Amino acid sequence: MFSIDEQIRIISKGAEEIIDTAELEEKLRASQKTGRPLTVKLGLDPTAPDIHLGHTVVLRKIRQFQDLGHRAVIIIGDFTGMIGDPTGRSKTRRQLTRDEVKENARTYEEQMYKILDRDKTELRFNSEWLSKLNFADVIGLTSKYTVARMLEREDFHTRFEANEPIGIHEFLYPLMQGYDSVEINADVELGGTEQRFNILMGRKLQKDFGQQSQVALFMPVIEGIDGVEKMSKSLGNYIGINEDAQNIYGKVMSIPDHLIIKYFRLVTDVHPDEVDSMEKVLDSNEVNPRDLKMKLAFEITKLYHGDKEAVRAEENFISVFQRKGIPEDMAEYRLDAEPASGSGIDMAELLVKLGFCASKSEARRLIEQGAVRINGEKLSSFSVPGLNNGDVIQAGKLKFARILLPEGM
RNA sequence: GGAGGGAUACCCAAGUGGCCAAAGGGGGCAGACUGUAAAUCUGUUGUCUCAGACUUCGAUGGUUCGAAUCCAUCUCCCUCCA
Numbered sequence: 001m002f003s004i005d006e007q008i009r010i011i012s013k014g015a016e017e018i019i020d021t022a023e024l025e026e027k028l029r030a031s032q033k034t035g036r037p038l039t040v041k042l043g044l045d046p047t048a049p050d051i052h053l054g055h056t057v058v059l060r061k062i063r064q065f066q067d068l069g070h071r072a073v074i075i076i077g078d079f080t081g082m083i084g085d086p087t088g089r090s091k092t093r094r095q096l097t098r099d100e101v102k103e104n105a106r107t108y109e110e111q112m113y114k115i116l117d118r119d120k121t122e123l124r125f126n127s128e129w130l131s132k133l134n135f136a137d138v139i140g141l142t143s144k145y146t147v148a149r150m151l152e153r154e155d156f157h158t159r160f161e162a163n164e165p166i167g168i169h170e171f172l173y174p175l176m177q178g179y180d181s182v183e184i185n186a187d188v189e190l191g192g193t194e195q196r197f198n199i200l201m202g203r204k205l206q207k208d209f210g211q212q213s214q215v216a217l218f219m220p221v222i223e224g225i226d227g228v229e230k231m232s233k234s235l236g237n238y239i240g241i242n243e244d245a246q247n248i249y250g251k252v253m254s255i256p257d258h259l260i261i262k263y264f265r266l267v268t269d270v271h272p273d274e275v276d277s278m279e280k281v282l283d284s285n286e287v288n289p290r291d292l293k294m295k296l297a298f299e300i301t302k303l304y305h306g307d308k309e310a311v312r313a314e315e316n317f318i319s320v321f322q323r324k325g326i327p328e329d330m331a332e333y334r335l336d337a338e339p340a341s342g343s344g345i346d347m348a349e350l351l352v353k354l355g356f357c358a359s360k361s362e363a364r365r366l367i368e369q370g371a372v373r374i375n376g377e378k379l380s381s382f383s384v385p386g387l388n389n390g391d392v393i394q395a396g397k398l399k400f401a402r403i404l405l406p407e408g409m
Numbered sequence: 410g411g412a413g414g415g416a417u418a419c420c421c422a423a424g425u426g427g428c429c430a431a432a433g434g435g436g437g438c439a440g441a442c443u444g445u446a447a448a449u450c451u452g453u454u455g456u457c458u459c460a461g462a463c464u465u466c467g468a469u470g471g472u473u474c475g476a477a478u479c480c481a482u483c484u485c486c487c488u489c490c491a
Contacts, residue, residue, distance in 0.1 A: 165487075226436090227447085236437095254446040290445045321446060361456060362438085369439045369453070382459095396439060397446065 004028050007068050011217070013272065014061070014265055016193050019200070019216040027187050027215065031070070037120075038070040041186035041202075041214065043177060046081045049104035051111040052238035053300070054231035057219045057266045058190050059115045065188070066117040073184050074112065076105050079127035080176045101125070111242055114304060129183045130176055141175050144208050145201070150174075153197040174198045178205040186214040192221040194230070222266055227256035245305040246327070249313035250398075252297035253321075257289040260296055268299040326376070326392055330400040334407070335387065344383045347372065356395040371396050 002010070007028050008021070018024060031038050040062055044055075051059070062072045078101040109123060133141075150171050151157050159166050174197055181189055181202030189199045196218060203213040221230045224237025231238045239251045255263065261282065264275045281287050294314065302310040312328075319325040333354055335345075348363035351372065357363040364382060366372055372379040373394040374387070391403045 250446060257445085257447045288444045289447070293445070293447080317446085359456065361459080362454085364459075365453065366439065371439050
């Protein structure tokens, strides 16, 4: 059993902000006394079911709550998903079908339990209660907040100032998310710092509905592999926890050096003291940042694929990128039975078939740029007289495929 | 309801009759280099049977030898007024 102080220390670790700590302490105390675990809420958007490292920052924090004996309620925002959290650039989203939502939720679950404790997790869909509200209920909800306060939200504020459109329905999004907290009587809601407005809305609504307000716990938002934008699926700068070990390892290696420490702190289990000392070493230039990044890549890969796979991914990285070799595992492609003509093999066409290029024009460009190799030999023409069984085609540094001859040849 | 402005490639954005497959920036991809798939520099970035041809500038139709550019209709967006 952890003392209240210890619990608070664990919970606050890595958190950007907690609103407010005194209330948290009170809730923890009450929980310990009554034996009733706290209900920790997390909302997830049903449209992007691939869990990436950005999500894990928050999920890992929830796991810590669970390890302290509390329970998590994960809310899949299937109803709110119809609107989409206003981000300014969001167009009105296409409504997902019931089947798509189900499918996405299933994928979420499958990935989520790599981090969360299944026995202490409850999964809910907010359409369950939101779809039952009638117009009078909605008016009741909207009357609890004012336009002026809505416009305090940074996104709305900016758009309002810039004379950009704000749909009335977008105002409902924070209200709905806040209402979710009322529905499950949440004690704590977690989210990235960009969730500030929505989560605070939950506090306000709970109070209006006669509940004790939830504690808001904000985790930092991590940048994606481009090092600038927040990690997100739509920006394509994410590292998904479902990706294979080689990819995870490699993608981590491609983050800018300045993110190394942040990643260590937020998405690995490496002890904070060790991270502190790494930070010092890094600042003093005593170490090649690459070596720390390799450790980082290893740690992250290990979390989702285990030791063995992580070792393999690392070996692969060293041989492919540091020694410019070829990877052990690669896609295999069986050639079609060759046409009788003696004109040889159109490499541009082959590259497209391999999925390395979107069009033959692009493939030709790659060849012109000297990016295509066969068995390590740079390719200098658009066609090749023939290929042998086991030949390795490489396009750029990342794409490899082994060629197999047609059956029976 | 009235008046005005706008829609260009993945994104932002220039282009007001031929020299436009369309400037510039971002992003992407590639090459070089490197201590890394960091950083930096360079190239490239519609498609094809790559010599040439074909499709592309909100949609449709029209004027013209020739249209992203002019005209008509339509769709969507924004601003101001009510």
